Amino acid sequence: MTSPEREYVRSHLDDLHADLDAWLRIPSISADPALAPEVARSAEWLAEALRRIGFPTVEIWPTPGAPAVYAEWPSADPGAPVALVYGHHDVQPVDPLELWVHPPFEPTVVEGADGPELHARGAIDDKGNVAMHLLGMRAHLAATGRDTPAVTVKLLIEGEEESGSPHFADLLRERRDRLDCDVVVVSDTGMAAPHLPSAVTSMRGLADAEITLRGPAVDLHSGSFGGAVPNPLHALAELLASLHDDKGRVTLPGFYDKVRPLSDRERELMSRVPFDEAEWLAGPAAGSVAAGEAGFSTLERLGARPTGEVNGIWGGYQGPGHKTIIPAEAHAKLTFRLVADQRPEDVAEQVKAWVEANLPEGVEAEVHAPPGGVAPCASDLDSPWMAALLTAIAQAWDGAPDDVLFLKEGGSGPEADLVEQLGAPLVFLGAGLPTDRIHSPNERVLLSMLHRGAEAVAHLWRELAGVRRG
């Protein structure tokens, strides 16, 4: 179904491709301190691009780490809603480099089963998703014949997302007065498949804890002490084995108290998402099997249920051969994925109580559960902002709003900070695909997804203008 927005996008694809080609050549890996100048150059490039298409206010916001880019284009319409776009301009590291078919910072178009693909680090995560907004804004203005957008558009594109956004919450606090908005549009996610337009509706939160168990004051000789004093490694194994019950449920006291039960409607919506479990298991999980909390599907386990995972353990001797010791210490790192309405700060307390309750005599524990963590966040499925998003996506993907699938994202990100500090609802518009190999060699974006994404941006600014401000 064509539209002025689509006409404009389709006749200006070369601009989108040229922009991305230039931007993707900048290796803005935020995790590599040696590349800090490149991350700065990436911010400069984006700022210049935003100025070029007409944003009247474009600023580079320094942080103690990498800089963010902020831009603002007020609508001339009094009372127009304010939308704030979140994305990031830094990218993941590229190792193992030898697995890349094309150099990661030399964008290359490859013909694939679903049409042309652009291969490069950041092609979709997140430069592709952000670049959609450059052409999308131009299409919106051209299609509606306006000088200013129908809604006030703010962009906040950070430079440290791939490093865990360590300064993002502080940045939001410091710049709070500039960031007032009615809705946050997160452009850092994706859809279920090229022909299955979809919208993420929630992300899980995250809490982490490090546990140290201490037994004897020093490593003991197992010939002189073995079998007669507690071994902290045994205590750790028993503790961690008790983290889940036989139904796969996390045993921290009170862990599920604030979990919003999945409604029948949510389960029905989730069940519509096509998911080939065998194919999923054959991917990076190769050799694994589906396993988890009893009574829930894999998609529900991944997106809608909280988890506890041990991410690392260590203690005692790890070198060649054997060393007959009872080690003085044992260690474990755990993270918990949270869903609405769990609070990361509650989990820290729950971990401490659980460890205390499961400690054998003669072993002491230290639990380091850093404050903060990431809160879970979720869109309101029935809000007018969501209705506007669904209309925009449906138009760009040639479907009906009711056919747009709802996805629950299992990961966690700084989006929760936006909700907490800006107090605005979130909607997600991203053009990625599960097969895009983000964070892996040969990251790609399907160009047709980018084109539709740019069109959806143009529709979205028009649709959001009709929403009455809360």
Next chain:
Amino acid sequence: MTSPEREYVRSHLDDLHADLDAWLRIPSISADPALAPEVARSAEWLAEALRRIGFPTVEIWPTPGAPAVYAEWPSADPGAPVALVYGHHDVQPVDPLELWVHPPFEPTVVEGADGPELHARGAIDDKGNVAMHLLGMRAHLAATGRDTPAVTVKLLIEGEEESGSPHFADLLRERRDRLDCDVVVVSDTGMAAPHLPSAVTSMRGLADAEITLRGPAVDLHSGSFGGAVPNPLHALAELLASLHDDKGRVTLPGFYDKVRPLSDRERELMSRVPFDEAEWLAGPAAGSVAAGEAGFSTLERLGARPTGEVNGIWGGYQGPGHKTIIPAEAHAKLTFRLVADQRPEDVAEQVKAWVEANLPEGVEAEVHAPPGGVAPCASDLDSPWMAALLTAIAQAWDGAPDDVLFLKEGGSGPEADLVEQLGAPLVFLGAGLPTDRIHSPNERVLLSMLHRGAEAVAHLWRELAGVRRG
């Protein structure tokens, strides 16, 4: 109770002290490749000392590692039994060096609560124990007025005991024709207290295994996979938590099948050994509590019962902060202390069966259980060799043979190779004390223990001559 042996020892203590002073200045740390020349020099020193006191045959036996010293002094008496002394001339590393009050290779006499002590690395383990044999042999010859000892005495003093005796079994095989003997005298152990003459009667064996569990093909993102596929760290925790039952017994199938039950007489003999559990726990185990197999005392757990210990674990992320992964692999190193008549090769099979039986779906295991291991060994309490040993110890320590305590050594060593390959019974004559800080900074020997030990050697060669050869 004086004797010609004691008279001789007491009037030649300066020789013993001078010998030890010279030998202890050689830093023969076998674990440090840079000190290989010093280990060789230590062997040369010992060979020269043995020649000096009259051993007609003294040889240095090279190995692919450090050299052993072999000496032989045949008795002129036809039909005299043959005794083979085992000890070692290498020593433990000295770090942390800053904790030594006196430099470890500058032997220093210090006045202690129980009389003069000699402080140096190797003071008792094992140069002190071996040096007793130099003066002891001279005292035996002088006291009995003989030109040759009453029994044929062979010494085999290896240079790699503190590195796990990696070439000792091969050495025994290669030199088997030289090593025929009727009894092995191990001089590498100790007694319960200065005034509690005692004899070790058994040592535990050792089997080791390394377990690798594999789940997904690569580390997975816990946001994308967490809660929906098996985590090898969870599987490892459950596996290791199942290594012991709620009675503290090892759960490997068949693990206890060949364990000789403790007889009432053995338990009675063990209970005579004074043991202050609170003091023991206040030592290196500081902060620990007694814990282990139900139904056995701490001394029984340490010396007379088999154990399973996890010595090391690792897997996943161990760096600062957190990393939200489900790791591809998890690892553990285990050792098992064995008692008669367990066989290390059985344990390897038992570990494999146990792992297989406790593996969740989606996790694969690899068990590396090296062949070999160390068999447990035990003296026959009722043999005439043991009677001779008890008489010799009793005389040197001014007691009665029936008062000599029996100790069960919880550790494991190459002694089992001697039993297996030479087919001779073992007795233990050593002058160490639990408070001698072997393997730790400020290792010492109580000089009075060394003096009595040298005297006991002299008595032993006389007593053994009366034993009819099997």
